[in-house]
Amino acid sequence: MGKFVSKASRGDKRAARTCKGKGGDVIFEGEDDVDSEDSDFEESQSDDGDVDSDDESDIGDFIVEEEELESMRDDIHDMSFEDCLDGSSKRDKNYKNGKVYVEQPYGSIKLEPWLIFTDMEAFLDVLRDYCIQEGFGLSVEKADSRRYTVVCAVEGCDWRIHASKMVDKFSWTIKSLTGEHRQCGRLEVNPIVTTKWLVGKLLPEIEANLDIPVLTLKKMTQQKYRIQVKTRLFYKVKALAKEVINGSFSESYALIPRYAEMIKETNPGSYALITWHSDPGDGFLKGCRPIIGIDGAHLSGFFKGILLSALGIDGNNEIFLLAYGVVDTESWNYFMRNLRALFEREGCSRDDWTFISDH
Ligand SMILES: [Zn+2]
Numbered sequence: 001m002g003k004f005v006s007k008a009s010r011g012d013k014r015a016a017r018t019c020k021g022k023g024g025d026v027i028f029e030g031e032d033d034v035d036s037e038d039s040d041f042e043e044s045q046s047d048d049g050d051v052d053s054d055d056e057s058d059i060g061d062f063i064v065e066e067e068e069l070e071s072m073r074d075d076i077h078d079m080s081f082e083d084c085l086d087g088s089s090k091r092d093k094n095y096k097n098g099k100v101y102v103e104q105p106y107g108s109i110k111l112e113p114w115l116i117f118t119d120m121e122a123f124l125d126v127l128r129d130y131c132i133q134e135g136f137g138l139s140v141e142k143a144d145s146r147r148y149t150v151v152c153a154v155e156g157c158d159w160r161i162h163a164s165k166m167v168d169k170f171s172w173t174i175k176s177l178t179g180e181h182r183q184c185g186r187l188e189v190n191p192i193v194t195t196k197w198l199v200g201k202l203l204p205e206i207e208a209n210l211d212i213p214v215l216t217l218k219k220m221t222q223q224k225y226r227i228q229v230k231t232r233l234f235y236k237v238k239a240l241a242k243e244v245i246n247g248s249f250s251e252s253y254a255l256i257p258r259y260a261e262m263i264k265e266t267n268p269g270s271y272a273l274i275t276w277h278s279d280p281g282d283g284f285l286k287g288c289r290p291i292i293g294i295d296g297a298h299l300s301g302f303f304k305g306i307l308l309s310a311l312g313i314d315g316n317n318e319i320f321l322l323a324y325g326v327v328d329t330e331s332w333n334y335f336m337r338n339l340r341a342l343f344e345r346e347g348c349s350r351d352d353w354t355f356i357s358d359h
Contacts, residue, residue, distance in 0.1 A: 098114035098115060098116045098173050099114065099115060099116065100115075100116045100117075101115045101116060101117050101122070101126060106129060106133055106201075106224070106225065107133060109126065109129055109130045109133055111126070111127070111130055111161070111174060111177055112174065112177060113174050113175065113176055113177050114173055114174060114175075115173065115174050116166070116171055116172070116173045117163075117171065117172045117173065118170070118171060118172075119170050119171065119172060120145070120148070120165070120172050122172070123148070123163055123172040123174075124148070127150075127161070127163075128192055128197065131190065131192055132190050132192065132193055132197075132225060132227060133225075133226075134181070135184075135185075135186035135187045135188070135190065135226065135227075136152050136153065136154065136157075136159070136181055136184050136186075136187055136190075137152070137153030137154075137187055137190055137191055137192060138150045138151070138152070138153055138192060139151050139152070139153045141160075145165070146164055146165040147162070147163070147164035147165065148162070148163050148164070148172075149161070149162045149163075151179075152179070152181055152184060153187075153191075154181070154183075154184040154185075157179065157181055157182070157183075157184050158178065158179030158180070159178070159179040159180055159181050159184075160176070160177075160178050160179050161174060161176070161177050161178075162174070162175045162176045162177075163175060186226070188226070188227060188228045189227070189228050189229075190227055193227055193229060195233060195236050195237050195240060196240075198221065198229065198233070198234075198237045199237050199240045199241050199244065201221075201224075201225065202217055202220070202221070202237060202241060203241050203244065203245075205217070205220065206237075206238060206241040206242070206245070207241070207245050210242060210245070212238070214231060214234035214235055214238060215231065215234075217234045217237065217238065218231055218234055221234075256274055257274050259272075260272035260273070260274050283314070283320065284312050284320055284322050285343075285346055285348050287314050287315050287320075288312035288313060288314050288315070288320050289312065289313060290350065290352060290353050290354060291312060291313060291353070291354045291355075291356065292310050292311070292312060292322065292353055292354070292355050292356070293310070293311045293312070293313075293355075293356040293357070294308070294309070294310050294311075294332075294335075294355060294356070294357045295308075295309060295311075295357065295358060296308045296309075296330050296332075297309075299326070305326050305327060305328055306326070306327050306328070306329065306330050307324060307325075307326055308324065308325050308326075308327060308330070308332070308335045309321065309322075309323065309324040309325075310322040310323045310324070310335075310339055322339075323335075323338070323339050323342065325338070
């Protein structure tokens, strides 16, 4: 065995992770001999049986519980890598047995021994897509930071995949893929479907139309991914997707003031100004009587000054703040000029306003 492999394969605590679903018979065959394990995997047969899920908690993750299996027999044999470790091996030599996974569209994802993934997460992502595509659940036999062995969740099915970390310490590859789903049927409600997975898949659609109805999302999921997901979960999916979308917007907007400063700093002579207001003033024109109360209040804080404000009364007889400004002296001219500009900008041309002031 290669140095790295043998060191890592002994004495490490291993966590076995199991997935919800029926436990499958586990058979660990002789390992990793790719030549003798040409993929005899075939697509599972599918039916349109409508399996119903009881609860949101059915949408689980790969990992539901963890237990340590210290005594687990070390039956991973990384012999094939030893050939690569000839003392002068370069990284590409590690890959001589395999081929790097290239993204395949959902529906035509195929797995085979010696497919190489950039890291464990990439492998798990593809495996998840593949299982959902093929319509079967997983039962985890062995999973830790350097190897991952799962079987089909259906009892008696001999489908099994084993993948592990490569000698470069970050890439992952499928070491063996055996068995086939003979009588597993298609799992319409697949426990490995998570809201996170759905958000990832449906994000482009939600981004294109933030008001997309949840039933449309449900229908798309049924048609494209051939899985059943409870309608109410799509509300959650939509909310999470909006968080992702709006989050990125607000983060971008938050950078604008800094951007303006950078423009001024790096392009001398440039003029950059950021202003904003939280209310377009529209509510006043649509929902308030044509009465404007104006007043000024002296500020007693460190900077002093005068707060000028214009208020209306809305349909509920409540105060509607129309505009306010902080000035050095009571310069109503400046304030009213800007207020008129605001009205003009909003397309308001009426001139029968009633003003109330204490003067
Ligand atoms: Zn199966």
